[in-house]
Structures are given as structure tokens and as C-alpha cells.
Amino acid sequence: MPDIHSRRPSPEEVRSRTREILAAHAHLEGPLLPILHAMQESFGFVPQDCVQPIAEGLNIGRAEVHGVITFYHDFREAPAGRHVVKICRAEACQAQGGNALADDTLARLGLEWHGTTANGAVTIEPVYCLGLCACGPAAMVDGKVMGRVDAARMDAILAEAGA
Amino acid sequence: MKVWLPRDAAARALGADDVAGTLLTQARARGIDLTLIRNGSRGMIWLEPLLEIETPEGRIGFGPVTPADVAAILDTPEAHPKALGLVEALPWMARQTRLTFARCGVIDPLSLADYEAHGGLSGLRRALEMDAAGIVAEVTESGLRGRGGAGFPTGIKWDTVRKAQADRKYIVCNADEGDSGTFADRMIMEGDPFTLIEGMIIAGLGVGATKGFVYLRSEYPDAIEVMNAAVTIARDAGLLGASVLGTGPAFDMEIRVGAGAYVCGEETSLLNSLEGKRGVVRAKPPLPALQGFMGQPTVVNNVISLATVPVIFEKGAGFYRDFGLGRSRGTIPLQIAGNVQKGGLFETAFGLTLGEIVDDIAGGTRTGRPVKAVQVGGPLGAYFPRSKLDTPFGYEEFDGQGGLIGHAGVVVFDESADMLGMARFAFEFCAVESCGKCTPCRIGAVRGVETVDRIARGDADAIPLLTDLCETMKDGSLCALGGFTPYPVMSALTHFPDDFATTRKAAE
Ligand SMILES: Cc1cc2nc3c(=O)[nH]c(=O)nc-3n(C[C@H](O)[C@H](O)[C@H](O)COP(=O)(O)O)c2cc1C
Ligand code: SF4
Ligand code: FES
Ligand code: FES
Numbered sequence: 097m098p099d100i101h102s103r104r105p106s107p108e109e110v111r112s113r114t115r116e117i118l119a120a121h122a123h124l125e126g127p128l129l130p131i132l133h134a135m136q137e138s139f140g141f142v143p144q145d146c147v148q149p150i151a152e153g154l155n156i157g158r159a160e161v162h163g164v165i166t167f168y169h170d171f172r173e174a175p176a177g178r179h180v181v182k183i184c185r186a187e188a189c190q191a192q193g194g195n196a197l198a199d200d201t202l203a204r205l206g207l208e209w210h211g212t213t214a215n216g217a218v219t220i221e222p223v224y225c226l227g228l229c230a231c232g233p234a235a236m237v238d239g240k241v242m243g244r245v246d247a248a249r250m251d252a253i254l255a256e257a258g259a
Numbered sequence: 260m261k262v263w264l265p266r267d268a269a270a271r272a273l274g275a276d277d278v279a280g281t282l283l284t285q286a287r288a289r290g291i292d293l294t295l296i297r298n299g300s301r302g303m304i305w306l307e308p309l310l311e312i313e314t315p316e317g318r319i320g321f322g323p324v325t326p327a328d329v330a331a332i333l334d335t336p337e338a339h340p341k342a343l344g345l346v347e348a349l350p351w352m353a354r355q356t357r358l359t360f361a362r363c364g365v366i367d368p369l370s371l372a373d374y375e376a377h378g379g380l381s382g383l384r385r386a387l388e389m390d391a392a393g394i395v396a397e398v399t400e401s402g403l404r405g406r407g408g409a410g411f412p413t414g415i416k417w418d419t420v421r422k423a424q425a426d427r428k429y430i431v432c433n434a435d436e437g438d439s440g441t442f443a444d445r446m447i448m449e450g451d452p453f454t455l456i457e458g459m460i461i462a463g464l465g466v467g468a469t470k471g472f473v474y475l476r477s478e479y480p481d482a483i484e485v486m487n488a489a490v491t492i493a494r495d496a497g498l499l500g501a502s503v504l505g506t507g508p509a510f511d512m513e514i515r516v517g518a519g520a521y522v523c524g525e526e527t528s529l530l531n532s533l534e535g536k537r538g539v540v541r542a543k544p545p546l547p548a549l550q551g552f553m554g555q556p557t558v559v560n561n562v563i564s565l566a567t568v569p570v571i572f573e574k575g576a577g578f579y580r581d582f583g584l585g586r587s588r589g590t591i592p593l594q595i596a597g598n599v600q601k602g603g604l605f606e607t608a609f610g611l612t613l614g615e616i617v618d619d620i621a622g623g624t625r626t627g628r629p630v631k632a633v634q635v636g637g638p639l640g641a642y643f644p645r646s647k648l649d650t651p652f653g654y655e656e657f658d659g660q661g662g663l664i665g666h667a668g669v670v671v672f673d674e675s676a677d678m679l680g681m682a683r684f685a686f687e688f689c690a691v692e693s694c695g696k697c698t699p700c701r702i703g704a705v706r707g708v709e710t711v712d713r714i715a716r717g718d719a720d721a722i723p724l725l726t727d728l729c730e731t732m733k734d735g736s737l738c739a740l741g742g743f744t745p746y747p748v749m750s751a752l753t754h755f756p757d758d759f760a761t762t763r764k765a766a767e
Contacts, residue, residue: 124513125534125552125553126533126534126535126552126553127535128535128536129515129516129517129518129532129533129535130515130516132518133477133516133518154535160536163537164535164536164537167520167537167538167539168518168519168520168538169518169519169520170477170517170518170519171518185684186439186440186638186688187439187440187597187634187638187670187681187684188439188440188596188597188668188670189439190681190684191596191597191598191670191671191672191673191676192597192598192625195680223478223519224437224439224521224638224688224691224692225436225437225438225439225440225441225478226268226272226478226479227268227269227436227441227442227444227445227478227479228268228269228272228442229439229440229441229442229594229596229597229602229668229670230269230304230305230442230594230595230596230599230602230603231269231272231273231304231305231307231602232596232597234272236478239480241268241269241271241272241480241481242272243269243272243273244272244273
């Protein structure tokens with residue numbers, strides 16, 4: 097689905113998809129997080145245009161929906177790069193050279209955390225533990241886990257992603 | 260030929276899928292009829308991907324295997340340089356007491372038949388013959404305490420929910436496992452998911468709940484996949500649904516995915532998140548046991564607490580209780596991580612000293628340099644210097660040393676660690692993850708980063724400010740995120756004063 101993630105959907109597209117997603121989750125107790133995950137799954141981010149219909153569908157305020165979207169690190173309000181590389185910043189990875197890996201990667205791409213390369217290929221994000229603490233430094237590339245990531249491995253990842 | 264290769268996330272992160280692909284093609288090329296089972300991990304992460312081959316004597320292991328090793332292993336297994344011999348006889352395995360993790364890495368995680376053949380469901384069958392009070396009494400009798408961090412007696416929590424009057428009650432499994440250095444929840448969910456399901460059903464029987472949720476962090480895509488598949492299989496087999504195993508009451512469950520917030524591991528924040536709200540911590544009382552999910556009585560337990568329930572019922576409370584030290588009964592799955600020779604999961608009775616764990620079991624640091632500090636219990640746990648490595652692994656014993664065992668993650672640092680940097684990180688993490696409800700946590704964490712930076716610039720006056728700030732956070736925070744961040748900070752400052760002084764001396 098890389099094409100759908102690389103452009104912004106039209107308001108009509110968002111509204112119709114939101115209706116489908118609301119219907120699919122109507123039976124759940126506490127459906128808002130599953131709904132937002134499904135929105136992000138569809139569009140690569142949670143579009144502003146879905147807030148109103150979700151609020152109406154769940155009978156809650158728009159501000160509440162917006163508050164939930166902004167509370168969680170996972171939900172993006174704008175599309176990311178075509179590939180997302182998450183680098184673990186937590187303690188066990190730091191003990192295995194994680195800081196150097198992260199610093200070098202950011203410096204090499206000229207990015208801060210959450211930044212996207214100018215060609216739109218790669219977004220670099222921090223993550224706090226992937227449960228790979230015995231084989232760090234750990235990273236996740238488009239949802240795929242990687243262990244013992246050294247500089248050479250990161251080079252290969254970035255090259256493949258077109259950074 | 261029957262072989263096993265883990266589908267555990269750590270094994271996959273180290274290339275297990277490529278090895279699996281090569282195994283299949285190389286076997287086909289040799290006309291070998293290969294049965295490949297993607298098992299859980301045995302927990303020897305330094306040997307992953309660990310390939311096991313069935314022999315008449317037992318399963319022999321090879322590791323860490325790369326695709327290039329596969330052909331030679333298939334041709335002349337015993338002669339291969341990565342041959343390890345019988346897996347169960349490896350010292351790491353033989354020294355453990357595997358109760359909760361008995362099946363992890365052994366069985367096909369998604370085969371209910373394999374699960375039953377290895378003792379699965381016998382605990383549940385026993386529980387189905389007991390009344391609710393008897394089930395809860397068995398858990399209380401076992402001495403099981405919450406493995407999520409606080410160490411609260413599980414039976415007492417269950418009894419509160421059992422006695423509460425309500426039309427609906429819930430079992431919520433806390434699978435948010437956000438602590439750095441921990442992966443036991445992930446491993447059991449990927450390697451033996453039916454154990455967790457069985458534990459949740461027994462909890463439901465004990466307290467009168469008919470619905471369960473697993474709140475599983477989004478950072479664990481593999482665990483999410485396995486748990487969802489396991490729930491579907493359990494439902495199709497009649498283990499979950501209108502009547503548990505056709506004779507019991509109703510119990511069903513759902514897997515819910517978190518959204519990247521550490522604080523949502525705190526039980527009340529988790530409940531808000533499950534309800535579709537911001538993951539802000541709730542004041543207690545009311546206890547979740549009385550007013551939890553949707554305001555109804557709710558058991559919130561960690562994955563390992565719940566996944567340990569089946570073996571307690573299978574072998575009896577007394578059997579479980581006989582392991583351990585002091586008021587820490589049974590076994591604890593240690594997760595050994597960071598800069599170590601041998602990292603992974605090691606389940607053992609409480610009572611080993613931290614030094615035995617770090618020097619003996621883990622074999623010291625991977626870099627070969629001396630151990631400088633060990634952080635136990637995740638990002639809110641204290642840093643232990645070498646001089647405190649004689650502390651025995653137990654709830655009270657760690658508390659007595661100003662630490663906590665938390666979810667039993669042990670993270671080892673060698674002498675290159677910069678403890679001022681680690682203190683700064685503790686504040687930074689707290690600032691990023693604070694739910695925002697209390698000022699001492701929300702603002703204090705940001706001030707903490709600034710204060711550590713002042714110390715780093717050589718400003719000695721900032722040290723008492725740091726101490727005061729930690730006191731304020733300890734006293735004025737609603738939950739342990741703000742309240743315990745002072746532990747890693749103050750332990751770093753107290754035990755490694757040189758790391759806080761060098762720059763100042765240099766500046767003078
Ligand atoms: C900031 C914070 C994060 C927590 N994270 C987790 C977690 O990831 N997993 C967990 O089981 N408990 C976590 N806890 C502890 C839970 O609040 C709660 O005590 C636990 O889920 C109860 O289950 P147990 O009795 O089986 O341990 C956390 C607590 C705090 C304050
Ligand atoms: S201590 Fe921090 S995380 Fe905990 S309730 Fe207060 S603001 Fe929220
Ligand atoms: S600390 Fe990096 S994966 Fe756990
Ligand atoms: S809500 Fe303001 S300090 Fe807790």
C-alpha cells in the first residue's frame with residue numbers, strides 16, 4: 097500500500113472509510129483505539145477529517161477524539177515518510193551502543209527525532225523498548241523487528257529505503 | 260526430519276525467517292521430508308536463531324544459525340561447528356526451574372494438541388471442579404504475587420473482585436510490558452499463548468467474570484499476531500465461548516492493541532485507554548478491583564501472573580509455594596539484558612543474588628570490560644553498583660536496598676556507562692511519557708533534565724537542587740512514573756558520584 101501512504105486522501109474518501117470503520121467496530125466495548133488504529137492502517141495517519149464523524153458515531157465530543165489522538169505516540173496527524181525506522185532509545189539498548197547508533201543515524205541524515213528525509217523516503221522515530229533487549233541495539237523498520245543493528249546494518253536499511 | 264526454529268520476535272530480529280526459507284529449499288533439494296515447526300524461543304537469545312533437530316536421544320541444537328550454515332547442518336549435523344548437543348542438557352536450560360515457561364520453546368505455540376500433550380488444560384480441568392472461593396484460595400495459598408511490578412498478592416486481589424456484587428466483571432491482562440530490559444510477557448505470548456488464555460479463564464472462573472481483555476503494546480506485532488490466532492483457535496475448540504470446555508460458564512476474550520504510551524502500563528491508565536480515553540492515571544480509590552473497566556469490578560494482572568496460574572492448578576499451590584525465598588514464593592522469569600555475554604530468559608526460584616545472575620549466569624559483559632552498574636526493574640528501578648551485587652533476588656530484599664525487582668528485567672552496563680547521562684535519560688523518559696496529571700511529574704521531569712545539564716556544565720550548586728526535586732517528585736506524584744523516577748536518578752548520583760563530579764573538577 098505504499099501509494100496510499102504517500103498522498104493525502106480527499107475528505108470524501110476519509111468520510112466513507114470512516115463510516116466503514118465505525119460500522120466494523122460498533123459492537124466493541126470501548127471502540128475508540130481500535131477505530132483510530134484502523135484509520136491509521138488505512139491512510140498511514142489519522143486524518144483530521146475523520147474526527148467529526150467519529151465523534152458523532154460514538155456520541156462523544158470532537159475535543160475528546162482529538163485529545164485521544166494527541167495523547168498517544170502512535171497516532172500521527174500527518175503522513176510519515178514512505179518508510180518508518182524506529183530506533184530503540186531505552187536503557188538496555190543504550191548499554192549496547194544504542195546512543196551511538198541513534199546519534200550517527202540522525203547526524204548522517206541531518207535529522208532530528210521524528211524528522212523525514214527531504215526526498216520523503218524515511219522517517220526516523222524513537223521507540224522505548226521493543227522487547228529485544230538481549231539483542232540490541234534494536235530497531236523496527238516498517239513494522240519488522242531487527243536486532244544487533246550496527247552501523248553497517250543501518251547503512252543497508254537506509255540504502256534499501258532510499259534515504 | 261522434524262526441526263524447530265523459533266518464530267519469536269528476537270529470533271526473527273536475528274534472521275530466523277531467512278534461515279527458515281533456506282531450510283525449506285535445501286531440504287527440498289536433498290529430497291528430505293522436512294517438518295518445520297516455528298516454536299517459541301528457549302530464551303537463549305545469544306544462540307538465536309536456534310535450530311533444533313529431533314533425534315532418538317532428544318532435540319539437538321545449533322546456533323546461532325545463518326542461512327549459510329543450513330546445508331552443512333542438514334548433511335552432517337553432529338560434525339557441525341555450531342552443534343550444541345542436547346538442548347535440555349545445556350547448562351542454561353538444566354539450571355533453571357521452568358514452571359511458567361515449561362512449554363515455551365518446546366511446543367508448537369498454536370497447536371492446542373501439543374499444548375495438552377505437555378500438561379496444558381489440566382489446571383483448568385481441576386479448576387472447573389472447584390468453586391469460586393476454592394479457586395481463589397488456591398491462588399492465595401500459592402503465594403503468587405503480581406509480576407507486573409508492585410508485587411501485590413494475586414489471591415487477595417481476586418478475592419476482592421470475587422466478593423464484589425455486579426452483573427458484569429472483567430479480567431484485564433496487562434501486556435503493556437514497557438520496561439526496558441523486559442521481554443518475558445512477549446516471549447510467553449509468542450511461545451505459549453494458550454497458557455495465558457488458560458490463566459485468564461481460571462481467573463474468570465474464580466471471580467465470576469465472563470469477559471477478558473489483553474491490552475497488548477503495539478511495539479509487539481509478533482505477539483499480537485500469535486495471541487489473535489490463539490484466541491480464534493481456542494474459540495473454535497470450545498475453550499472460549501458460551502461454555503468453557505462445554506461444562507463451565509461463559510468466558511470469551513479480545514486482544515486490544517496499545518498505542519505507544521508507557522504510562523498505559525499503569526493499571527488505571529490502561530483501563531482508561533481500553534475504554535477509548537486518554538491514558539491518564541486515575542486516583543485510587545476506587546480500586547480497579549471494585550470499579551475498573553466500564554466502572555465494573557475488574558482483575559488487572561500482568562501476563563506472567565496470569566500465565567503462572569495454570570501450573571499452580573496443575574501441580575498444586577503447595578508445589579509452587581515450596582520454591583522461593585522469604586515472602587517471594589515460586590519462580591521468577593529473569594530477563595537478562597544489556598551488555599552481557601549471555602542474555603535472555605532464565606526462570607528460577609527467587610533467591611539468587613544479583614551477582615550470581617550477572618557474573619555467573621550471564622557470564623559478565625559482552626564487551627569483556629568490568630560491570631559498572633546493573634539496573635533492575637525497568638526505567639523506574641535503581642542502578643546497583645558492584646558493591647550491592649550480593650542482594651538476593653526477592654521483593655523485600657530489593658526494597659531494603661532502595662531498589663525494586665519490578666518485572667524482573669536485569670540490565671547490565673560496563674564501565675563505559677555514563678551515569679550522569681543515565682540520570683538525564685530517566686528524567687527525559689519521564690517527561691516524554693508523563694500522563695500530565697500531576698505537576699511534580701510533568702514539570703519536574705523537564706526541570707530534572709535542565710538540572711542534570713547544569714551539573715554536567717560543572718555547576719555544583721545544582722546537585723542539592725536535584726536532590727530536592729527528587730523529593731518533590733517522590734512525595735507529589737500520583738503514580739510510580741513520577742514517584743519512582745527519583746530511584747534511577749538518586750541511585751546514579753549516590754553510587755557513582757564521580758560521574759557527577761568530573762566535569763565540575765575539570766571546570767575548576
Ligand atoms: C508507569 C507504570 C507503568 C507500568 N507498566 C506496567 C506494565 O507494562 N505491565 C504490567 O504488568 N504492569 C505495569 N505496571 C503495574 C500496574 O499498574 C499493575 O500494578 C499491574 O498490572 C498489576 O498486575 P500484577 O498484580 O499481576 O502485577 C506499571 C505501573 C506504572 C506506575
Ligand atoms: S506521576 Fe506522572 S504519569 Fe503518574 S499520574 Fe502523575 S503525571 Fe501521570
Ligand atoms: S531496551 Fe531496546 S529493545 Fe528493550
Ligand atoms: S493533579 Fe496537579 S499535582 Fe496532581
